[in-house]
Structures are given as structure tokens and as C-alpha cells.
Amino acid sequence: xxxxxxxxxxxxxxxxxxxxxxxxxxxxxxxxxxxxxxxxxxxxxxxxxxxxxxxxxxxxxxxxxxxxxxxxxxxxxxxxxxxxxxxxxxxxxxxxxxxxxxxxxxxxxxxxxxx
Amino acid sequence: xxxxxxxxxxxxxxxxxxxxxxxxxxxxxxxxxxxxxxxxxxxxxxxxxxxxxxxxxxxxxxxxxxxxxxxxxxxxxxxxxxxxxxxxxxxxxxxxxxxxxxxxxxxxxxx
Numbered sequence: 001x002x003x004x005x006x007x008x009x010x011x012x013x014x015x016x017x018x019x020x021x022x023x024x025x026x027x028x029x030x031x032x033x034x035x036x037x038x039x040x041x042x043x044x045x046x047x048x049x050x051x052x053x054x055x056x057x058x059x060x061x062x063x064x065x066x067x068x069x070x071x072x073x074x075x076x077x078x079x080x081x082x083x084x085x086x087x088x089x090x091x092x093x094x095x096x097x098x099x100x101x102x103x104x105x106x107x108x109x110x111x112x113x114x115x
Numbered sequence: 116x117x118x119x120x121x122x123x124x125x126x127x128x129x130x131x132x133x134x135x136x137x138x139x140x141x142x143x144x145x146x147x148x149x150x151x152x153x154x155x156x157x158x159x160x161x162x163x164x165x166x167x168x169x170x171x172x173x174x175x176x177x178x179x180x181x182x183x184x185x186x187x188x189x190x191x192x193x194x195x196x197x198x199x200x201x202x203x204x205x206x207x208x209x210x211x212x213x214x215x216x217x218x219x220x221x222x223x224x225x226x
Contacts, residue, residue, distance in 0.1 A: 031212050042218040043159075043203065056213050090158055098210040100147045100166040106158040 001027060004093050004107035012113045018079040021110045023091030025072050031055075031096025032074040033104060034066060037088040049074050050096045078112075086114045118142075121204050121217035129225055134191040136220050138204030141185070145206040148180055148187045149214065153201045162189070162202075194224045 005024045013019050025032050033056075034046040045058035049068035066076040072093075078085055088111050092104035118141040128134045138148075147166040151159035165171045165178040165187065177190040191198055201221050205214040 033213060035214075035216075043205075043214075043216040045213055045215070048213055050212075056211060088158075092214075094212050096212055098207075098212055100207075101164070102147075102207070102212050103149070103161060103164060104212065104214055105161060106151075109158045 004091060004105055006089075006091050006107040006110050008110060009108060010111045010113075012115065013081050014115050015081055015083060017081050018077060019081060019112060020075055020077045021089055021091075021112075023074045023076075023093075023107060025074070025091075025093030026105060029093035029095055029105075030072055031094045031102075031104075032068055032072065033092045033094075034074070034076050035090045035092065036060075037090060037109075038086075043090070046076065081114045083114050086112060088112075119204055119206055119215050119217035121202075121220045123218060124221040125223045126220055127223045127225065128194050130194060130196060132194050132224075134194045134198065134222055134224070136189040136191070136202050136204075136222065138187045138189075138217055139185055140187070140204075140206050140215075142206070142208065143182075143185065144208050145185075146209045146211075147207045148178070149205040149207075150176075150178060150189045151203040151205060152198075153203055153219065155200075159203055191222075194222075196224050196226050198222060199224045 033048040048056040068074045091107045094104045149164040150162040201219040204217040
């Protein structure tokens with residue numbers, strides 16, 4: 001079974017621009033979660049989508065948004081980029097049942113650099 | 116505030132030794148506990164998870180959970196240099212898939 005894929009793998013943008021990242025989950029997984037990883041803050045939860053609906057949201061400004069399509073693929077968008085948005089953005093997929101065995105598997109990540 | 120705490124390390128052990136990684140969590144409603152390994156520049160990969168009190172073994176890895184003490188640990192037996200990585204502890208809460216992560220412990224295994 002193919003794993004979680006993310007595109008692009010690397011991205012360089014300038015302040016004020018916007019960016020869209022894409023994630024394709026493992027086949028059969030309906031939940032897609034997004035995380036931001038920085039050296040100072042570690043891994044922080046952005047949001048989770050399940051069956052095209054945002055089910056859970058972390059403590060990030062409204063510049064960060066996402067969506068999920070009917071095939072469970074997900075995109076996240078960051079508008080008006082700031083230098084502090086430079087990070088590794090990770091997508092993880094799971095079955096999404098919320099049971100005690102529901103397990104998230106991570107994609108390779110997108111490394112975003114904001115200049 | 117739901118928090119997960121880990122010692123940042125580095126934890127240094129010689130090859131062949133047992134490495135013990137520890138994690139505490141603040142929310143008693145935490146449901147399941149996950150250990151991920153992350154090599155520098157790579158994404159986290161799942162090692163194992165546990166949700167019942169006690170021990171769970173998978174090859175060289177043993178996860179231990181003590182809900183009364185809000186403590187979870189990962190033991191790595193016969194540590195290898197290839198085990199050198201950052202180990203992330205993460206928890207989920209009942210009914211949710213969302214992971215809350217600790218900041219990770221760096222493990223260094225010397226030949």
C-alpha cells in the first residue's frame with residue numbers, strides 16, 4: 001500500500017505571498033491532519049479534516065486554512081506569509097475513527113522557507 | 116492545557132545497551148500513547164503505540180504505560196547506532212485522532 005504523499009517537497013516564498021500544499025492520504029484513510037514543525041516549538045497541530053469537514057483545529061491564525069476533497073486528498077493554504085511561517089509542514093493520515101487504535105502515518109513533509 | 120513532557124536529551128548510550136526514554140502527560144483523559152522516531156531532516160515514523168496499562172513488546176522495543184502516574188516510556192534493547200534519532204512521544208484524547216506531541220528526546224548510540 002502506498003504511503004502518504006506530499007507535494008511539493010520544498011518551497012521558497014517571499015513575505016506576503018501565499019502558498020498551497022497538497023497531501024494524498026493512504027488509500028482508505030479518511031482523516032487527514034496537518035502539523036507544523038519548527039525547532040523551537042516542535043510539532044504543533046494545525047487542523048484535521050474528515051469526510052471533507054474540518055473536525056478539529058489547533059491554535060493558529062486564520063491565515064492558515066485547509067480543505068479536503070471527496071477522494072480524501074487535502075490541501076492547506078497559508079496566506080500573507082511571514083518569516084515565522086518557515087517550517088516543515090507535515091501531513092498525516094489515519095482511518096479517523098477516533099478509537100484507541102486509530103494511528104496516524106506521516107508523509108515526507110513540505111519544507112517551506114519564507115524569505 | 117494538554118501537555119506532553121519529554122527530556123530533550125541527548126541521551127547517550129553505548130551500542131548494545133538498553134535505552135530508556137520517558138514521557139509524562141498532563142491530561143487524564145488521554146486515550147492512546149504513541150512513539151515516533153524522527154531522523155534529522157525526515158518525517159516521523161511510527162514505532163508503536165499503547166493504550167492499556169502495562170507493557171507492550173514489539174521486537175527490540177517495549178512500551179510501558181502507567182496511567183495512575185501519567186507516565187509512558189519506551190525501552191530499546193540492544194541499541195544500535197542506527198537507532199540514533201529523536202524520539203517523539205504523542206498522545207490522543209478519547210474520540211479524537213489529533214496527536215499532541217512532546218518536543219522529543221534525542222538518542223545517541225555510540226559504536
